[in-house]
Amino acid sequence: MTHATGDVAERAAAGFTSQYGDRAAGRWAAPGRVNLIGEHTDYNDGFVLPFALPLRTVVAADRQDGDRWTVWSELSDETISFGADDIAEPGRVTGWGAYVAGVVWALREAGHPVPGARLAIASDVPLGSGLSSSAALESAVLAALLDLGGLELPAERQPRLAQRAENVYVGAPTGIMDQSAVIRCRSGHALFLDCRDESVEHIPFDLDAAGLAVLVIDSRAPHRHADGEYAARRRSCEAAAKTLGVPALRDVAVDQLDTALARLDDEETRRRVRHVVTEDQRVLDTVALLRAGRVRDIGPLLTASHVSMRDDFEITVPEIDTAVEASLEAGALGARMTGGGFGGCVLALVEADRVDAVAAAVTAAYAERGFTAPGTVPVLPAPGATRLD
Numbered sequence: 001m002t003h004a005t006g007d008v009a010e011r012a013a014a015g016f017t018s019q020y021g022d023r024a025a026g027r028w029a030a031p032g033r034v035n036l037i038g039e040h041t042d043y044n045d046g047f048v049l050p051f052a053l054p055l056r057t058v059v060a061a062d063r064q065d066g067d068r069w070t071v072w073s074e075l076s077d078e079t080i081s082f083g084a085d086d087i088a089e090p091g092r093v094t095g096w097g098a099y100v101a102g103v104v105w106a107l108r109e110a111g112h113p114v115p116g117a118r119l120a121i122a123s124d125v126p127l128g129s130g131l132s133s134s135a136a137l138e139s140a141v142l143a144a145l146l147d148l149g150g151l152e153l154p155a156e157r158q159p160r161l162a163q164r165a166e167n168v169y170v171g172a173p174t175g176i177m178d179q180s181a182v183i184r185c186r187s188g189h190a191l192f193l194d195c196r197d198e199s200v201e202h203i204p205f206d207l208d209a210a211g212l213a214v215l216v217i218d219s220r221a222p223h224r225h226a227d228g229e230y231a232a233r234r235r236s237c238e239a240a241a242k243t244l245g246v247p248a249l250r251d252v253a254v255d256q257l258d259t260a261l262a263r264l265d266d267e268e269t270r271r272r273v274r275h276v277v278t279e280d281q282r283v284l285d286t287v288a289l290l291r292a293g294r295v296r297d298i299g300p301l302l303t304a305s306h307v308s309m310r311d312d313f314e315i316t317v318p319e320i321d322t323a324v325e326a327s328l329e330a331g332a333l334g335a336r337m338t339g340g341g342f343g344g345c346v347l348a349l350v351e352a353d354r355v356d357a358v359a360a361a362v363t364a365a366y367a368e369r370g371f372t373a374p375g376t377v378p379v380l381p382a383p384g385a386t387r388l389d
C-alpha cells in the first residue's frame with residue numbers, strides 16, 4: 001500500500017537535501033489512522049474509537065528567513081512556494097499545497113508567529129483510501145512549524161487547529177476525529193474520544209496478546225461523489241437535531257430513539273438518525289468490552305456498524321460490501337467499512353492465523369466480480385505524531 005520504496009523518514013531527509021542542498025534541522029512524523037468504530041458520529045458531538053497506523057507521513061524541515069514557505073513533495077516531485085499574501089485568505093493555494101498553506105494560515109489566525117520554512121514531504125499513507133492522509137500531512141507540518149518556531153500549543157489543542165486548516169482553508173467540512181487520532185493516539189491503544197468536549201481515554205487494544213489481527217483492506221473503489229455525499233449526510237444530521245430540539249444527535253438517548261424517530265417525517269432522515277444514535281451506543285459497548293479484555297467479542301458490533309452504514313446511512317459501495325461479506329465468510333470475527341465512505345478501506349478483526357486466508361478470500365471475491373484487486377495489510381495500533389530527530 002506504499003507509494004515509494006525505502007524508509008519514509010530517509011526519503012524525506014534525502015528529498016530535503018536534494019531540493020535545498022542542506023541537511024534538515026529535524027524530521028516530524030504523523031500517521032494515518034483507521035477508525036475501529038464510530039462512523040459519522042464526530043460531527044454529531046458523539047463518540048469515536050480510532051487507532052493510528054504504522055504508515056506515516058514525514059516532514060523534514062528547517063527555517064528560512066521572511067514569511068515564505070517552500071514545500072517539496074515526493075508524490076508529485078514538485079516544489080511549491082507561497083508567501084504571506086497567498087495565505088491572507090483561504091483558497092489561494094490549491095491542491096496538496098493547500099493542506100500545508102492551511103496549517104500556516106490557521107496558526108497565524110490563532111496569533112502564532114509562524115516562522116518561514118523549507119519543507120520536504122514523504123509519505124507511506126495512501127491517498128484517497130480513507131486512511132486520513134490529509135490529517136497526517138496537516139499534523140506533521142503542524143508539529144514541524146511549532147517546533148521550528150518554538151511555539152507553544154498543547155497536544156490536546158492541536159487537532160482543532162489542524163481541523164480548521166482543513167475546514168476553512170481547504171474547504172472540507174470534516175469532523176474532529178482524524179486530526180485527533182493522528183495527533184493523540186498511542187501505540188497499542190485505541191483512542192476513545194468524546195467529540196463534544198474532546199476528552200480522551202486510551203483503551204488498551206493489544207491484538208498480539210489476544211492472538212488477533214486487524215486486516216485493513218483497501219477497496220480500491222473509485223471515490224464516487226464522496227465530498228458532496230459527506231456534506232449532505234452532515235446537513236441531514238444537523239437538520240434532524242434542529243427538528244428534535246437538541247444541540248446534536250449525540251443528545252438523543254438510544255432508549256428514546258423510537259420516540260425521536262416518530263417526530264421526524266421523512267424516512268430517509270429517520271434512517272440517518274438511527275445510524276448515528278445506534279453507532280454512538282456501539283462505540284460505548286465496544287469500549288466496555290475492550291476494558292473488560294473481551295477483544296474477540298467486539299466482532300459483532302463491528303459488523304452491526306457496517307450494516308447500519310450500508311442500510312441506514314447509505315455510504316457503502318459494492319466493492320466495500322463485497323470485502324466485508326467475503327471477510328466474514330472466511331471467518332473474520334467482524335468487519336466494517338472505516339472512514340467517510342463511498343470507497344476507502346474495510347477493516348476485519350481476524351484470528352492472527354487467519355490473516356492470509358481472509359485476504360485471499362477477499363481477493364478471490366473481487367476477481368469473481370471483476371473489481372480492481374484490493375490491497376490488504378495487517379496493522380497494529382501505532383503511536384501518534386512525533387518528532388523523529
Ligand code: GLA
Binds near residue numbers: 035042174339
Ligand atoms: C471522515 C472525516 C471524519 C469523520 C469520518 C466519518 O474521515 O474526516 O471527520 O466524519 O469521515 O466517521
